[in-house]
Amino acid sequence: MIAVPHELDGAYDPSPARWVREQVELYESSGGTRGTTLWDTGLPVVIVTMRGARSGRIRKIPLMRVEHGGRYAAVASKAGFPRHPVWYFNLKANPRVDLQDGPERRGMIARELDGEERARWWGRAVVAYPPYADYQKNTARVIPVFVLEPEHLPGT
Numbered sequence: 143m144i145a146v147p148h149e150l151d152g153a154y155d156p157s158p159a160r161w162v163r164e165q166v167e168l169y170e171s172s173g174g175t176r177g178t179t180l181w182d183t184g185l186p187v188v189i190v191t192m193r194g195a196r197s198g199r200i201r202k203i204p205l206m207r208v209e210h211g212g213r214y215a216a217v218a219s220k221a222g223f224p225r226h227p228v229w230y231f232n233l234k235a236n237p238r239v240d241l242q243d244g245p246e247r248r249g250m251i252a253r254e255l256d257g258e259e260r261a262r263w264w265g266r267a268v269v270a271y272p273p274y275a276d277y278q279k280n281t282a283r284v285i286p287v288f289v290l291e292p293e294h295l296p297g298t
């Protein structure tokens with residue numbers, strides 16, 4: 143039998159930020175049972191695995207869990223930094239990602255939102271993680287919002 147390589151196979155470069163790298167390690171090594179919340183907030187996070195826009199290497203980032211009907215938002219807030227996080231450009235270049243939500247991992251396609259659809263998902267994001275609203279107030283950029291949709295969503 144011929145093994146079909148998974149699209150997101152390849153060399154993994156852990157984040158240079160220690161707290162980010164350690165959260166990814168704990169989340170994945172525990173099968174999505176530990177390291178699944180943001181510090182002491184108790185609010186859930188997911189892990190998004192993607193391919194780097196320039197290096198082609200594998201990157202993994204925790205994001206707040208914003209789920210609705212089997213789809214997820216990815217909010218490129220970077221705590222209200224003046225510039226987009228680097229991963230924003232990775233998702234634009236390589237929208238095929240894996241999303242791990244607790245023990246479940248699925249292939250997803252990332253699509254940046256605008257207009258009414260962005261506004262709807264922004265509302266859901268702020269409900270899930272209220273500090274997003276402060277991050278938007280503190281930066282001149284409009285914080286990008288992606289929806290991550292399963293490659294094969296039942297009924298679509």
Ligand code: F42
Nearest residue numbers: 165194195196197203204205206217218219220227228229
């Ligand atoms: N960040 C958010 O933006 N939103 C969230 O909701 C969020 C939640 C969250 C929860 C828990 C947690 O632990 C972290 C959380 N973060 C959240 C932080 C998030 O995981 C990212 O760490 C953060 O957004 C910063 O992303 P970044 O891509 O800017 O990270 C930098 C520090 C980074 O990793 N840089 C790499 C490096 O080596 O310097 C580059 C990685 C990269 O992707 N390189 C690309 C490539 O091709 O490989 C392109 C390089 C280029 O120059 O174009």
